[in-house]
Amino acid sequence: xxxxxxxxxxxxxxxxxxxxxxxxxxxxxxxxNDVRVLLGDDALLTTASDVxxxxxxxxxxxxDVEGSPALVTKEGSVDGSKVFYDPGTGKxxxxxxxxxxxxxxxxxxxxxxxxxxRKALEDALAVYLKDNFPAFGSAVYGKLDGDTVxxxxxxxxxxxxxxxxxxxxxxxxxxxxxPTSGGFAKVVGEMKVQVHYFEDGNVQLHTKKTTEExxxxxxxxxxxxxxxxxxxxxxxxxxxxxxENYREMSATTFKSLRRxxxxxxxxxxxxxLHSLNIGRDLMNRxx
Amino acid sequence: YQRRVRDNRDGDSxxxxxxxxxxxxxxxxxxxxxxxxxxxEQANDAFDVYREQxxxxxxxxxxxxEEDHGGFSGAIxxxxxxDLKNKFRSSWxxxxxxxxxxxxxxxxxxxxxxxxxxxxxQNTRSGSGQMDLGGSLSRQVxxxxxxxxxxxxxxxxxxxxxxxxxxxxxxVLETVYFGRTLTVLNDVRSLVDxxxxxxxxxxxxxxxxxxxxxxxxxxx
Numbered sequence: 097x098x099x100x101x102x103x104x105x106x107x108x109x110x111x112x113x114x115x116x117x118x119x120x121x122x123x124x125x126x127x128x129n130d131v132r133v134l135l136g137d138d139a140l141l142t143t144a145s146d147v148x149x150x151x152x153x154x155x156x157x158x159x160d161v162e163g164s165p166a167l168v169t170k171e172g173s174v175d176g177s178k179v180f181y182d183p184g185t186g187k188x189x190x191x192x193x194x195x196x197x198x199x200x201x202x203x204x205x206x207x208x209x210x211x212x213x214r215k216a217l218e219d220a221l222a223v224y225l226k227d228n229f230p231a232f233g234s235a236v237y238g239k240l241d242g243d244t245v246x247x248x249x250x251x252x253x254x255x256x257x258x259x260x261x262x263x264x265x266x267x268x269x270x271x272x273x274x275p276t277s278g279g280f281a282k283v284v285g286e287m288k289v290q291v292h293y294f295e296d297g298n299v300q301l302h303t304k305k306t307t308e309e310x311x312x313x314x315x316x317x318x319x320x321x322x323x324x325x326x327x328x329x330x331x332x333x334x335x336x337x338x339x340e341n342y343r344e345m346s347a348t349t350f351k352s353l354r355r356x357x358x359x360x361x362x363x364x365x366x367x368x369l370h371s372l373n374i375g376r377d378l379m380n381r382x383x
Numbered sequence: 384y385q386r387r388v389r390d391n392r393d394g395d396s397x398x399x400x401x402x403x404x405x406x407x408x409x410x411x412x413x414x415x416x417x418x419x420x421x422x423x424e425q426a427n428d429a430f431d432v433y434r435e436q437x438x439x440x441x442x443x444x445x446x447x448x449e450e451d452h453g454g455f456s457g458a459i460x461x462x463x464x465x466d467l468k469n470k471f472r473s474s475w476x477x478x479x480x481x482x483x484x485x486x487x488x489x490x491x492x493x494x495x496x497x498x499x500x501x502x503x504x505q506n507t508r509s510g511s512g513q514m515d516l517g518g519s520l521s522r523q524v525x526x527x528x529x530x531x532x533x534x535x536x537x538x539x540x541x542x543x544x545x546x547x548x549x550x551x552x553x554x555v556l557e558t559v560y561f562g563r564t565l566t567v568l569n570d571v572r573s574l575v576d577x578x579x580x581x582x583x584x585x586x587x588x589x590x591x592x593x594x595x596x597x598x599x600x601x602x603x
Contacts, residue, residue, distance in 0.1 A: 226577065226578070227576050227577050227578045228572060228573055228576070228577065229571070229572055229573065229577075230570070230571075230573060230577065253571040253572060254571060255567055255570055255571050262563065262567055264564075264567035264568060264570070264571055265571065266568070266571045266572050287512070289568055291564040291567045291568060293518075293559055293563055293564060293567075295559075296520060296521055296522065297518060297519050297520035297521055297559075298518045298519060299516075299517070299518030299519070299520070299559055299560060299564065300515075300516075300517060300518050301514075301515070301516045301564045301568070302514070302515045302516075303511060303512060303513060303514040303515070304512050304513050305511065305512025305513070306512070331572070332574075333510060334510070334511060334512065335568070335569075335572055335574060336510070336574070337508065337509075337510030337511030337512070338511045338514065338565075338568060339565065339569070339574070340510065340511070341506055341508065341510075341511050341514055342561055342565045344469060344471070345471065345504055345506075345516070345560075345561060346557065346560075346561040348468065348469070348471075349465060349468065349469070349471045349473050349504060350473075350504075350556075350557065350560075350561070352439075352465060352466065352468070353438070353463055353465050353473055353474075353475045353502075354437050354438050354463065354475055354549075354553060355436075355437050355438075355439070356550070356553065356554075357437075357550075358436035358437060359436070360436075363543075363546060363547075364432070364433050364436060364542065364546055366429065366538065366539040366542040366543055366546075367539055369428070369429040369432055369538070369542075370533075370535045370538075370539075
């Protein structure tokens with residue numbers, strides 16, 4: 097690949113970063129391996145590795161921490177690099193990007209000012225998740241900032257099936273902010289779906305939706321119940337909306353791009369098209 | 384309008400498959416032989432009709448060029464942009480590259496077709512937010528088909544292969560885009576309450592077992 101030789105190391109690292117950053121869910125390792133071969137220089141790959149953090153936190157990568165499905169997120173980042181906090185177990189862990197494992201598990205720091213609200217939400221969410229996701233990873237973070245309680249919910253489920261040439265992921269993030277005395281909480285949600293299919297081709301689905309609502313949170317249990325109700329209602333509406341889109345795309349949009357067959361319901365008679373040409377030739381000769 | 388493709392390019396000018404002229408105009412541009420030019424004219428007319436019948440609009444271009452092995456190759460390009468209906472933006476692009484190895488009139492010629500279709504759909508809506516579904520699929524096929532003295536027999540053969548291939552790819556696109564990708568979403572998050580589904584399944588199984596047992600006892 098002589099083209100690759102003509103560019104600077106800085107440019108190579110930039111390109112490597114872009115590739116890795118854009119790796120579809122579940123294909124991170126494969127992309128890193130391919131990039132490694134292309135770069136042919138592991139020192140350069142190390143320079144590009146800050147992008148691993150961006151990719152993993154963007155994807156809410158799921159990791160096993162003492163038997164619990166924890167997530168790698170920016171909210172849970174302890175050092176902005178590879179140490180993360182799992183609020184479910186209360187532990188810190190070091191995330192190994194290339195193997196997807198949690199090592200160096202140590203006690204983490206809980207913000208007790210928000211704990212009763214956080215725990216109530218975590219418990220209510222667990223019931224909701226079991227009822228709506230065949231499998232999942234989740235994290236509920238809580239912190240008290242002056243007079244404001246901030247809770248963040250992260251949810252993830254994925255299906256990686258490279259043998260059948262597809263990978264897919266659901267992610268949602270919900271932030272809940274309210275005064276420590278209770279009242280009304282501003283709940284903001286962002287939901288994302290990505291699917292990648294790659295048998296003899298490359299097809300990707302990317303969808304994203306944000307939503308917001310004011311939810312009553314007079315006490316931890318009632319607040320948790322209302323927030324989870326809003327999350328459930330929103331996620332269902334989003335999923336149904338996507339399904340509806342698909343119905344319309346296949347029934348209308350796709351058909352109007354290209355028919356399955358001509359209106360005659362028969363294949364084109366290519367022999368017949370020849371007589372058009374003879375007509376055209378005659379016209380050209382007489383003019 | 385002409386499709387800009389590597390095959391019809393000479394420096395910074397592109398040759399139109401319709402007028403055979405370079406745009407912007409240049410002297411001594413890389414032009415195909417008379418035989419190839421005739422094939423191009425016939426192909427563009429024929430595929431124009433094909434395009435209307437299947438796409439009801441859009442644009443198409445055909446290019447042909449001679450090869451060293453004594454045969455020739457061609458590219459057939461089709462583009463269709465969907466109407467902005469229901470806030471959906473969509474587009475279809477076909478690229479068919481055909482290689483033809485000739486053995487003389489009255490004998491079979493060998494055709495190799497490599498086709499790629501790029502399909503893209505986009506939508507923004509309150510219920511589903513922003514949605515992008517796009518990508519491409521590729522397929523290839525080889526065939527031996529009879530030719531006559533008339534160059535148009537190549538058009539008949541190539542047209543038939545392209546049509547069959549596009550119909551096939553269209554079917555796969557439908558299954559993959561609208562079936563497979565949606566199934567994956569509905570697999571990672573369930574539309575049905577899993578708890579009540581579990582109860583329902585248990586109940587169905589219980590009833591099925593009861594019926595089985597009843598049949599067994601009643602045949603005694």
